Amino acid sequence: MSKQKTERLLSLVVCLLSSRRYLTASQIRDAVPGYPAAFDAFKRMFERDKDELRELGIPLETGMNNPDEEIGYRISRQAYELPEIVLEPDEAAVLGLAARVWRRAELAGAAAGGLLKLRAAGVEAEESTQPGIEPRLQTPEPAFGPLWEAVRDARSVRFGYVAAGRAAAQVRNLEPWGVVNRHGRWYVAGFDRDRGEERVFRLSRIEGEVTFTGPPGSVTVPEGTDVHKTVQAWDTAPPQVRTAELRIRAGAGFGLRRRASAEAPLDGADGWDLVSTPFSDTGWYADYIASFGADVVVIEPVDLREAVIRRLKGALISEPADGRRRAGEAT
Amino acid sequence: MSAPRRSGRAGTAADRLQRLLALVPYVVSREVVGLAETAAAFGISETELVDDLNMLWCVELRSPDPYCPIDLSYEGGEIVISEAESMDRPLRLGADEASALLVGLRLLAELPGPQDRSALRRTIAKLEAAAGEAAAASAHVSVHMDGRAPADVQAQVADAMRQGRRLHLSYYVPGRDEATERDVDPMRLLLVEGRAYLEAWCRRAEAVRLFRLDRVLALTVLDLPAEVPEQAVGVDVDSGQLFRPSPDDVRVELELADAGRWVAEYYPCEQVTEAADGRIRVLLRTPDTRWVRRLALRLGEDGRVLSPPGLARAVEEDATAALALYA
Numbered sequence: 295m296s297k298q299k300t301e302r303l304l305s306l307v308v309c310l311l312s313s314r315r316y317l318t319a320s321q322i323r324d325a326v327p328g329y330p331a332a333f334d335a336f337k338r339m340f341e342r343d344k345d346e347l348r349e350l351g352i353p354l355e356t357g358m359n360n361p362d363e364e365i366g367y368r369i370s371r372q373a374y375e376l377p378e379i380v381l382e383p384d385e386a387a388v389l390g391l392a393a394r395v396w397r398r399a400e401l402a403g404a405a406a407g408g409l410l411k412l413r414a415a416g417v418e419a420e421e422s423t424q425p426g427i428e429p430r431l432q433t434p435e436p437a438f439g440p441l442w443e444a445v446r447d448a449r450s451v452r453f454g455y456v457a458a459g460r461a462a463a464q465v466r467n468l469e470p471w472g473v474v475n476r477h478g479r480w481y482v483a484g485f486d487r488d489r490g491e492e493r494v495f496r497l498s499r500i501e502g503e504v505t506f507t508g509p510p511g512s513v514t515v516p517e518g519t520d521v522h523k524t525v526q527a528w529d530t531a532p533p534q535v536r537t538a539e540l541r542i543r544a545g546a547g548f549g550l551r552r553r554a555s556a557e558a559p560l561d562g563a564d565g566w567d568l569v570s571t572p573f574s575d576t577g578w579y580a581d582y583i584a585s586f587g588a589d590v591v592v593i594e595p596v597d598l599r600e601a602v603i604r605r606l607k608g609a610l611i612s613e614p615a616d617g618r619r620r621a622g623e624a625t
Numbered sequence: 626m627s628a629p630r631r632s633g634r635a636g637t638a639a640d641r642l643q644r645l646l647a648l649v650p651y652v653v654s655r656e657v658v659g660l661a662e663t664a665a666a667f668g669i670s671e672t673e674l675v676d677d678l679n680m681l682w683c684v685e686l687r688s689p690d691p692y693c694p695i696d697l698s699y700e701g702g703e704i705v706i707s708e709a710e711s712m713d714r715p716l717r718l719g720a721d722e723a724s725a726l727l728v729g730l731r732l733l734a735e736l737p738g739p740q741d742r743s744a745l746r747r748t749i750a751k752l753e754a755a756a757g758e759a760a761a762a763s764a765h766v767s768v769h770m771d772g773r774a775p776a777d778v779q780a781q782v783a784d785a786m787r788q789g790r791r792l793h794l795s796y797y798v799p800g801r802d803e804a805t806e807r808d809v810d811p812m813r814l815l816l817v818e819g820r821a822y823l824e825a826w827c828r829r830a831e832a833v834r835l836f837r838l839d840r841v842l843a844l845t846v847l848d849l850p851a852e853v854p855e856q857a858v859g860v861d862v863d864s865g866q867l868f869r870p871s872p873d874d875v876r877v878e879l880e881l882a883d884a885g886r887w888v889a890e891y892y893p894c895e896q897v898t899e900a901a902d903g904r905i906r907v908l909l910r911t912p913d914t915r916w917v918r919r920l921a922l923r924l925g926e927d928g929r930v931l932s933p934p935g936l937a938r939a940v941e942e943d944a945t946a947a948l949a950l951y952a
Binding site: 296297299300301303304305307308309311312321324325326327346349350351352353371373374375376377378379380381382384385387388389391392393394395396397398401402404405407408409410411412413414415416426427428429430431432442445446471472473474475476477478479515521522525526541546547548549552581582584585586587588589591599602603604605606607608609610611 | 638639641642643644645646647648649650651654655666667680681683684685686687688689694695710711712714715716717718719720721722723724725726728729730732733736738739740741743744745747748751752754755757762764765766767768769770771773786797799802803804812813814815816817818819820842862863918919920921922923924925926927929940941943944945946947948949950951
């Protein structure tokens with residue numbers, strides 16, 4: 295970290311904040327210590343400093359005091375200052391709780407920075423002792439950062455996307471309208487330029503870099519858009535529900551019985567119950583049933599029964615990694 | 626996952642500038658404030674804080690006439706800023722800052738739980754007003770974390786927590802395919818990776834336990850006060866691992882095919898290494914291997930237990946017994 299640079303930037307901010315008038319570049323050089331004497335070198339450094347201040351959100355204004363004057367700079371106090379905000383202790387406590395939501399996620403720094411500014415405004419946001427609740431958002435998807443920026447700044451993007459059931463990524467061009475978290479997963483919804491319609495993408499299926507393809511402000515979110523509803527509709531396409539007839543050992547298969555639509559002791563088979571359960575995803579349900587081992591047998595449908603048998607056979611051929619033969623096998 | 630960035634502490638000149646710009650109004654709004662307290666609030670050491678104060682005090686503008694816009698002292702460990710020129714208010718919130726806080730507040734307001742909803746509503750309104758335009762971007766982030774738990778279970782848990790009452794739980798343990806009965810004293814409601822957990826002192830285990838709300842089969846709010854013992858320490862929600870392995874746990878090594886890779890993401894694995902044919906090997910520790918047998922059956926040919934050998938044999942026996950029923 296460069297101490298001189300911090301000192302110079304600090305002086306620059308104080309100088310521009312305390313002046314009501316626009317100050318020209320040379321006036322700034324005369325007032326703020328730390329700039330080189332040569333004008334060209336000063337200009338280059340000053341340009342970089344201006345960029346840094348703007349990146350921090352400091353509203354640097356340019357203008358002229360009189361039409362015949364050189365262009366100058368100032369920071370309007372009104373544009374700079376956080377308006378008055380007074381929080382009661384219970385309000386400050388929930389604010390502390392809210393800032394923690396991002397602690398392990400992309401906007402952790404932003405949440406902490408915002409909290410610090412509010413504390414600087416006099417808010418006493420304690421690391422609160424409020425009873426209770428600790429929600430955490432995670433953003434393990436590398437695409438979250440650039441997509442959030444794109445949504446925030448209303449810019450179009452391009453990225454590679456591996457759609458469900460496809461092996462390779464396809465290039466997609468999107469005008470993003472919003473990012474949505476459902477059940478801990480992130481989605482982006484927007485206008486797909488290639489498909490010419492509204493689309494939803496799961497961030498974990500985005501491959502490689504997300505690049506901006508338009509300047510800030512170039513995306514318009516249509517009036518009345520509700521990205522959450524869009525994602526919800528996409529995520530919960532009504533599945534085809536079927537019924538499985540299962541033989542479950544008495545006192546076992548608890549997880550399956552929880553979703554049962556009918557349950558009764560099986561005639562002529564002591565110690566077994568006949569249980570009917572709804573299911574939609576055959577593959578997933580077969581895996582789940584296989585996990586109950588010899589406590590559950592599928593009677594029907596046949597495709598589910600066969601899928602379970604396949605799973606169990608798969609578990610049987612688990613030879614040790616060094617190729618040793620299984621116990622009991624002829625040598 | 627990218628490491629969370631800590632504001633204020635980071636190394637660049639811009640980061641330090643942000644801190645300095647917040648430091649002045651922090652002190653001014655409190656009139657007098659201790660060095661130790663301030664350093665803690667900014668997450669820096671007292672030495673770093675004194676460096677910051679010295680830098681502020683040294684600011685000098687040279688033109689038209691030289692003057693020092695900031696005057697302060699920190700004698701006796703108490704900071705007083707007597708002259709702050711035009712720096713006595715913090716900078717406005719940026720779009721990221723306003724959004725991060727507002728999204729967090731709105732999420733809390735929406736979740737069932739013991740939190741103070743009236744305080745949340747008031748805070749959201751005040752923050753939106755103070756943030757102004759910077760709040761607009763937050764409308765483009767929407768978070769819906771219901772924890773996949775039945776609404777009535779969440780509501781009853783929240784009730785018990787608000788009233789400080791003990792709960793009786795009938796709780797499903799999938800690893801053993803059992804319903805268990807126990808009394809618990811609620812501590813916190815955690816929502817992590819899209820799931821809701823009740824953190825509670827379990828009177829049966831005499832330890833802090835996490836209960837996934839979607840596995841609660843039934844619950845009763847008891848007419849008894851919750852008594853969480855002093856030695857009960859909550860889990861560290863931010864450690865990245867809700868369930869900590871113990872040194873006494875069994876080491877289980879699994880080999881996973883492509884279709885079984887989800888295991889490495891779903892369960893906390895200590896070690897993930899690439900093996901032949903695009904397979905991976907993972908190492909996990911667990912106090913009870915019964916669930917691993919179930920996992921191995923469910924994985925079928927997409928995964929197998931490498932060690933311990935006894936566990937691999939048990940999986941084979943389980944599969945053989947199950948297949949016999951289809952013969």
